[in-house]
Amino acid sequence: MLICLLLTSLAVVREREIGTLDQLLVSPITPTELIIGKTIPVLGVGVLHLLIAIGIALFHFGVPLRGSFAALFLATVLYVLAGLALGLLISTVSRTQQEAFMLLILFFLPAVVLSGFLSPIDTMPAAFRWLTVVNPLRWFLEIVRGVFLKGLGVRELWVHYATLATMASGMLWLAMRRFARAIA
Numbered sequence: 556m557l558i559c560l561l562l563t564s565l566a567v568v569r570e571r572e573i574g575t576l577d578q579l580l581v582s583p584i585t586p587t588e589l590i591i592g593k594t595i596p597v598l599g600v601g602v603l604h605l606l607i608a609i610g611i612a613l614f615h616f617g618v619p620l621r622g623s624f625a626a627l628f629l630a631t632v633l634y635v636l637a638g639l640a641l642g643l644l645i646s647t648v649s650r651t652q653q654e655a656f657m658l659l660i661l662f663f664l665p666a667v668v669l670s671g672f673l674s675p676i677d678t679m680p681a682a683f684r685w686l687t688v689v690n691p692l693r694w695f696l697e698i699v700r701g702v703f704l705k706g707l708g709v710r711e712l713w714v715h716y717a718t719l720a721t722m723a724s725g726m727l728w729l730a731m732r733r734f735a736r737a738i739a
Contacts, residue, residue, distance in 0.1 A: 556634075556638045556663065556666070556691075556692060557663055558597075558600060558601055558604055559597055559600075559601045559635055559638030559639050559641075559642055560638055560641060560642040560645065560659045560662070560663060561642070561656075561659060562597045562600065562642065563593065563594060563597050563638075563639050563642030563643050563645075563646060564642040564643070564645040564646045564649065564655040564656075564658070564659050565646070565652050565655055565656065566593050566597075566646070567590075567593060567643065567646035567647070567734075568646050568649050568650070568651065568652050568654075568655045569652055571650075572651060572652060586731070586734055586735050587731065590643060590730075590731060590734060593643075594639045594643065597639055597642075598632075598635055598636065598639060601635035601638060601639070602631055602632060602635055605631045605634075605635065606631070609627065609631075612703075618703060619703070620702070620703055621702070621703065621704065621705065621706035622701065622702035622703065622705070622706045622707055622708055623702065623708050623709075626698075626702050626707075626708045626709050626712075627698075627699070627702045627703070629709065629716065630695060630698040630699065630702070630712075630715075630716065630719065633695075633716060633719040633720050633723055634691060634692075634694075634695040634719055636723040636727070637691040637719055637722045637723040637726065638691065639723075639727075640722075640723050640724075640725075640726035640727035640730055641662065641691070641726050642659075643726075643727065643730035643731075643734070644726050644729055644730040644733065645658045645659055645662070646730075647730050647733035647734050648733070665686075666690050666691075666692050667692065669683060669686055669687045669690050669693065670687070670690055670692035670693045670696055671687065671693050671696055671697070672692070672696055676693065689722075691719060691722050691723075694715045694718050694719050694722075695719065697712070697715055698712050698715045698716070698719075701715075
């Protein structure tokens with residue numbers, strides 16, 4: 556998540572700061588093509604990082620993968636897309652790289668604390684449990700635990716997959732809309 560947020564949020568803001576965003580916008584590419592061009596390489600990097608982490612868990616630490624690798628890979632792609640979309644949304648709100656970085660940290664640290672990674676969600680106060688519902692990391696961790704440890708698949712965890720897909724598409728739609736409005 557941190558890599559995806561960092562690379563996407565700073566990429567567009569950097570283009571705006573150094574003045575090349577205006578040059579890109581007068582070129583024959585559309586704003587959608589520009590955003591896709593900025594996100595596809597980061598999607599590859601994010602998926603590669605998660606595949607490396609999964610490989611380390613499997614081969615170095617000996618964590619058994621009881622579920623389907625395809626189910627885990629689908630969750631990985633959805634999670635990385637949600638991170639990319641959030642990074643793009645941060646970049647549409649920010650005017651400078653420093654502002655984007657501060658917003659990134661402002662989101663990332665609470666996201667980790669409210670993900671269920673450090674402490675179980677059931678033990679959190681009710682207000683914080685409600686906040687975890689909008690945290691993509693929570694849904695991804697529940698999928699990873701289900702696939703790795705319990706052998707669950709997409710059929711059993713479809714709500715988690717649908718939630719991640721909805722978050723990713725919703726944030727991407729909002730980021731694209733804000734980007735189009737910002738350049739108009």
